[in-house]
Amino acid sequence: MLPGTSSLLLCLWTKVVSSTWYEVGSGYAAAERRTNEVYIEETPQVSLPEYRVPQWCHRLNIYHGEATCYSPRGGNYLSSMGTRCELSCNRGYRLIGQRSIQCLPNRRWSGITYCRQIRCHTLPSLYRGSYQCSAGVKLDSQCSYTCQPGYYLEGDRRRMCLDDGHWSGSDPICVDIEPPKLRCPESRERIAEPDKLTTTVYWDPARATDTADGIIKHVTLHGPEPGSEFPEGEHVIRYTVYDQAYNRATCKFAVRVQVIRCPVLKPPEHGYLSCTSAGNNYGATCEYHCDGGYERQGAHLRVCQSTRQWSGSQPRCTPMQINVDVNSVASLMDQFYDKRRLLIVSAPDPSDRYYKMQNSMLQQATCGLDLRHITIIELVGLPPHEVGRIHEHRLSDNIIEGLRQFLHITRSRFNMVFVGKDGVDRDRYIQPVTPEELFSFVDTYLLSSQEQLQREQNRDMCE
Missing domain, CATH: 2.10.70.10 (Complement Module, domain 1)
Structure with a gap:
């Protein structure tokens, strides 16, 4: 090596070191102060040179946090180019910025990150x-x-x-914390009015006073108003009151309504009852009715009394007594009025094929006929051998002739007339009719409301 060469190399190395290395944790010496903030710069789109000596970013110092770094050159080069650091904050601090940054070729970190102390807002003042x-x-x-x-x-x-x-x-x-004072009426007990299941109840409204400022905001009633109709049972009435501070006070009382009742009446055999109100409460009336073909024997009306007993005694329904020993058709027909329907069958001869066919069908439908309150009257033959009968009762010649004239029934051919309970001609037939057709006509057009109810209850009786 030439003389002076060592001095020249040392000088150059000193310059290189002084321009490449920085104080740990201080950024770029005088150019950067003690902070973690690193400005983001785009990496030039050029091929990176290969450095024989590691290029260093300033050492990270995360106040109230820590950085965990990984270098491609190993653990001794944690600030060299390519080093990646994962950042986190201590409890009570929140990370502001990127959680992961990298040392770039321009010797700057790829992001600005710091830890900010977590603080809640100041609580509002509390009134009183x-x-x-x-x-x-x-x-x-x-x-x-x-x-x-x-x-x-x-x-x-x-x-x-x-x-x-x-x-x-x-x-x-x-x-x-001081609620108002509230006083409710006393509880009361009442008896339902006759023939009703309710009674009218009156009372004075609740009285309220406030112990603080004397101001009552409003009083609310929960339940029926005074003077309302109350049904049977116990009813709880509540009042609620608020003062100016919305303190609440409540009170309650009970209204008990009792219904006096008689024993439940049973309908008579072959009959039924129609009752007012609930049927067995004080003042209720029950009327007795008998099925078609039966007559009532005894009182037709009974009343439930305050003693819890019924007036009168139980009537009976007895089979209807048909009186054929009468002087007029009107007297005969009156016996069936509002009780039975009449089917008058007329034929010129007992051997008439229509008559025999019709008679056979009706004999097989006895239950259905009785269920619909239908009585058969037969007028068969020609004078002087004409026969009229209701079951086993024989009709006189005068009554037979009167029936034919009153209902316009011919002797010359088979025909039938169907008469309702009101005595009105309801339908006519010149050929035999099946029981099903006859029953359908009655069930559809002629049944009263009470008969419809009984029909529903006894629907399967004839099956």
Whole structure:
């Protein structure tokens, strides 16, 4: 080596070192102060030169946090080009910026990152109260609330500053703790009115006073108004009152309504009942009815009395007694009025094929005929051998002739007339009719409401 060469190399090496290396944790010496902030610069789109000596970024110093770095050149080169660092903050601090940065060829880190202290907002003042906090608005600070004497704290008594920068719970309030005074009417018991299941009940409204400022906000009634109709049973009436501070007071009383009842009546055999109201309450009346073909024997009406007993005695329904020994057709027909329907079958001869066919079908439908209150009257033959009968009862010649004239029934051919319970001619037939057709006509057009109810109850009786 030539003389002076060593001195020249040393000078050049000193310049290189002084322009390439920086104080740890201080950035670029005088150009950068003690901070973690690194400006982002785009990496030039040129092929990177190969460095024999590692190029260093300034050493990271994360205040209130730490950086975990990995270098492609090994653990001794944690600030060399290509080094990647994962950043995190201590508890109570929030990371602002990128979580991962890299040392770029321009000797700068790829991002600006720092740790900011977590703080909650200042709590609002408490009306008629105050609070004290253990550490102001910092993380984990606990604030305790208290109210002035005479007021009660509603809500959270303690709140804590959480990791997300918000307080736990919600703002409490201090309220007046003295409720108003409220007095309800006395409970009462009433008897239902005759023939009704209800009664009218009156009372004076509840009286309210306030012990604080004397101001009553409003009184609310929960339940029927005084003078309302109350049904049987116990009814709880409530009043609610609020003062100016919205303190609430409540009171209640009961209205008990009793219904006097008689034993439940049973309908007579071959009959039914029609009752008012509930059927066995005080004042209710029950009327007895008999099925078609039966007549009532005894009182037709009974009343439930305040002694819980029925007036009168139980009537009976006995088979209808048909009196054929009458002087006129009107007297005969009156016996069936509102009780039975009549089917008058007329034929010129007992051997008439229509008559025989019709008679056979009707004999097989006895149950259905009786269920629909239908009585058969037969007028068969020609004078002087004409026969008229209702079951086993024989009709006189005068009544036979009267029926034919009254209902316009011919002797010359087979024909039938169907008469309703009201005595009105409802339908006529010149050929035999099946029981099903006849029953369908009755069920569709002629049944009363009570008969329809009984028909539903006895639908399967003839099956």
